[in-house]
Amino acid sequence: MAKYQSRLDKRSKKNTNKILNIMIAVVLLLIVVVGGTIVFGGGGDEKATTDAPKNSETKDAKSATSSKEKQDSDKSVSMEENSDAEDKANEEQKDDDKKKEDEQKQDGSSDENKESVALDDSKMKVEKGDGPNVEKTMVHPDxxxxxxxxxxxxxxxxxxxxxxxxxxxxxxxxATGIPESNMTVWYIEGNGGPQKSMATVTTKDTKTPYRVYLQWVDGKGWQPTKVQELKENDKD
Structure with missing residues (x-):
């Protein structure tokens, strides 16, 4: 009986050891699985973390490229606008110059007329008066x-x-050399024809009276033909 009991105890210990060995193996397997998961899972996170800055750098590079392209486009538009503005300014200047030129032609301010204003006084022909109220008569050939x-x-x-x-x-x-600002006009009248006139004027400072004879020239305006310096203003 004691021997039988001893056999049972040995068998029981073997079974127990077997169970313990299985449990230990299971635990070790779990440790290996969990460890592998941690190791491989951490590597994936590291890779994701490592890739993140690259993606960010790519986005920044694209953003910088887009910004530069926009700046270049803005510069191009600005240069075109400046060019258009310069062309417009040049056209306006040309129009102004042409307008001034036309006005000068209409005013008789061509080069020929400008030269005619600067007369050589030494050419003036002066004669004694030919009437009771005429001090002297003046005629300029130019x-x-x-x-x-x-x-x-x-x-x-x-x-x-x-x-x-x-x-x-x-x-x-x-004809008289009197500026209009220093001239008093007393009378302008006809002089024997529809295209002839004469004017009686005095200077405001000296009160010297003059009678000026005018002849109309088609397309060119009034031309002086004779100036008389009067002894007194007969139109006062």
């Missing part, structure tokens, strides 16, 4: 028409302020 803005058939006007009236005053100033 007198020319002063120019006109009028077009079409000319009609002499004696309306103060009209274009024809103003051009008569301009011719009087040209």
């Amino acid at each position: 007198w020319k028409p002063v120019g006109t803005k009028q077009s079409g058939e000319h009609a002499s006007s004696y309306e103060p302020g009209s274009a024809d009236w103003q051009e008569k005053i301009k011719a009087v100033s040209y």
Whole structure:
């Protein structure tokens, strides 16, 4: 009986040892699985973490490229706008120059007329008066028409302020050398024909009276033909 019991105890110990060995093996297997999971899982995270900056750098590079392209595009647009503005300014300048040139032609301010204003006084022919109220008579061989803005058939006007009236005053100033600002106009009248006039004026400072004879030249305006210095103002 004691021997039988001893056999049972030995068998029981073997079974127990076998179970323990299985459990230990299971535990070791679990440790290996868990360890492998941790190792391989951590490597994946590291790779993801490592790749993240690369993706960020790629995005930054794309953003920088896009920004540069936009700046280049803006510069191109700006240069085109500047070029258009310069072209417009040049066209406006050309238009202004042409307008001024046309106005000068209409005013009789061409080079020929500008030269005619600068007269050589030594050429002035001065004679004694040919009338009771005439101190002296003056004629300059280089007198020319002063120019006109009028077009079409000319009609002499004696309306103060009209274009024809103003051009008569301009011719009087040209012939006498009296600036319009220092001139008093007493009378402008016809002189024996529709294209002839004469004006009686005095200077504001010396009060010296003059009578100026004018002849109309088609397309060129009024031209002085004779100036008389009077002894007294007979239109006062």
